[in-house]
Amino acid sequence: MADKKAVVVCLNPAIDQTGSLQKLEVGELNRVHSDNTIPGGKGVNVASVLSQIGAEVTLTGFIGADNAEMFEQMFMQHGITDEMLRVEGSNRTNLKLTDADGQLTEINFSGFTLPASTLDKLGQLLSGLARTHKTFIFSGSLPNGVSAIRLAGWIHFLVMQGKTVVFDASGDAFDKGVKALPSMVKPNLYELSGWIGKPLTSEAEVLQHGAEIAALGIKDVVVSCGAQGVLWLRNGEWMRSIPPEVNVVNSVGAGDTLVAGLCWGKINSWSQSKTLKFSTALAAHAVSEAGVEIPEAVLLRKLVTQTTVKPV
Template sequence: MSAILTVTFNPALDMTGSVSALQPGDVNLVQNYTLHPAGKGVNVARVLTDLGATVAASGFLGADNQDPFAHLFTEHGIADHFLRVPGVSRTNVKLVEKAGRVTDLNFPGMAVEQADIEALTARLLSLAEHHEWIVLAGSLPPGVSTEQLTTWITTLRDAGKKVVVDTSQHALRAAVEATPWLVKPNEAELAQCLNAPISNEQAVLLARGEQLFNQGIANVVISRGVDGVLWRDKEGWLKAVAPAQSVVSTVGAGDSLVAGLVSGCQTGLSKEAALCRAVAISALAVTQVGVGVRNDEDVNQLIEKISVSPVELSVHAE
């Protein structure tokens, strides 16, 4: 089984704090907090290792605060191929309220130079020789254009790699133009990508997702929070919904979903089995702070409770 490569262009140290209820414009007392290495691709790599995959990770990493990341990679057996660049990787702040609402303060990250981009490009091409599955996840740091993202995706796709993309806003639009193997927007990200009105009606979401599929993206996955996940491939649309969980934090749930999908596809699970497993992993992620599969038995038990069914596309959907 080939190794999986995850690429995080804009990693971060995530500071997650708990507050009773956020009071904008006032002093907020944080009850407790954690600080850990993150970034969407880093989170995906972390979950994949728990699922038994052989994982390598790359991207840009600030040389001045790399130690927590290096420790994480060593601890979990993730092959470290990050390009160190001068400066510090950003710190993002996530405030989790008792009711479950999360407020993200995501900073832009350190700027990278053209020489760094060229060095990372050479590294990705070298790594691609030994990795069939490549996950590009998260935002772009200052200095990296959406055109560069399109070039990376196109190059890897043309090399026969299964490129999975999880990003948002302008980066997602650029990624879609390059037709990767799989994209995973949530409802709001899908609407932004297509410059279409945001609607959580399933028929509308299916029609929007169908647009991406018809552009040549083989797998379109739409995450909908408590309303489940929709997946379109050549077999049609499939929907899976997990039972409601006691939410501690939703941070990392989408990354856990991506890891579960890639793991399931790589190991040859059927579409239904891969989706159920991924949704179970994602659902359990909201019951904890930080990512990681802590108990395989919990995942297996939740899989049995997931509702999964095919969905027909309405010809009247707009």
Template sequence: MARVLTLTLNPALDLALCTGPLRLGEVNRTQSTRLDAAGKGINVARVLARLGHAVTVSGLLGADNQTAFVQAFATCGLTDAFIRIPGETRINAKISEPDGRVTDLNGPGARVPPAALEALLERLESLVTGLDAVAISGSLPPGVAPEHLAALITRLRARQVAVWLDTSDAALAAGLAARPSGVKPNDVELAAWAGHPLDTPDAQLQAALKLNASGIDDVLLSLGADGVLWASRGQALAATPPAVSVVSTVGAGDTLLAATLHGVLSGWSRERTLGFATALSAESVRHIGLGEPDAPDFEQLLHATQLRDPTAERRPGENHP
């Protein structure tokens, strides 16, 4: 299997809470509570390791509460190459309600000293040789500016390694300008880049293809219950997930990215890759946690995932680029 590095610059201890309908300003009872050493890149790493890849995790980790992370890395078979920084890694609360609504309460993260960022860049130089891909996921902590992220992507791309990016806001804008190999925005994030609403499937398709034309080979657009659009080198494929009961959407996007990378790195066809990734993401929302490829009914979910050519759905007579 492939050798992959995931970078999480702003990891978190994720406190996942399942509740009844949330009543603001009142006492609410949780139905379940779970605390995980997480962060988007770490979530991607867990799925990739579960699928058989050799995965190294790196980034910036608070030294004062690292125990849960160290234990998780050992349990999941991940190679720990994190730079430790002073202070505590943040705690993010994710509240899931029965109707599928998820409310995130995310902390900013510990401030990163300039020396720690330099140490990370030096460590990456020793890690990048022989890698098949790097996945950079999540927000930026205080002390790491969007231009730092862009420089990091440029540095990795200069070493001829594939770089996939999943972030948002100013970090996404700066990251896109550095031309990673692939990106995984949602519709809101892609609309922010495009500068106008993407309120139709065709508008989403055109924006994704425009990113392809700008030099980003793969655009994996996650659309929640509406599925996934994958624009790859000017060719598009869409997937509709099977209908499932939603418990929590936390980690669904990370599962989608990891499963897509799995297919790409395994040399699968686009159809097989997107079908697998969409089904595994759908599996993940049925429970708290990441997608389980060993779920007893995963084959049924896979067969119920529908693929289609989105270009065939464009209305005839429209003037498309």
């Protein structure tokens, strides 16, 4: 039987407030016609989806003690083992507004600031978890007090322990993290553009710069391209998935759902094609829902059937 255990590292959880409106008018009063408030942050989203799929998830990182209750309830609901380190202060709030055209506007606030002693505690915790787990996922942004170099150090330690490390971040965190050579990285187009320092203007550029990441020594480079699907480079060969058409309600969490699906494929030793088809279908469902939930089995099978995977 396959080892279904995974550790998700979420350094900067957030309370996600999502809202839908007809059109965002800057400088004017805007009225939201539907809204939702959930515990989030990229790592929390990944852990939630992975646990719903069937993984035995341990979630670690940092969480603000002042407003941790919403997160704790969600961890219990999904059977997530809570190894989050409580710190003084509140978790940040992310405001996400989607208009009738599907355009997403995000406003992210700051949360707690971490003392150096707390960082040492996480390093010790990861060292202990490495004795009993082989799959680790680092997903999301860095809170105040955590440097990208420190993040890269944690990744490097686990890689040197022979662990499978999946990595999803942006900006300086992504730049330093990829140099630690995780097993898989999953930038989206925006994050890949940030890494190369200029906008991407063609698919050829996406393939070129994705290959540059792989050339560092990273086995799997996955680039999520929104409605255009997902590109995955392994062993010098690109594969592409084309998702089924769905009614887009909210794109928040779609990338995190994709990461969870990719990790589930790794945990089960699925083929690249099967993993890509499953994770793309899962992410397609995510954009059709307001929260981060997996579809019923019948619907998921239908979405997988409607997802196309082929060589580039």
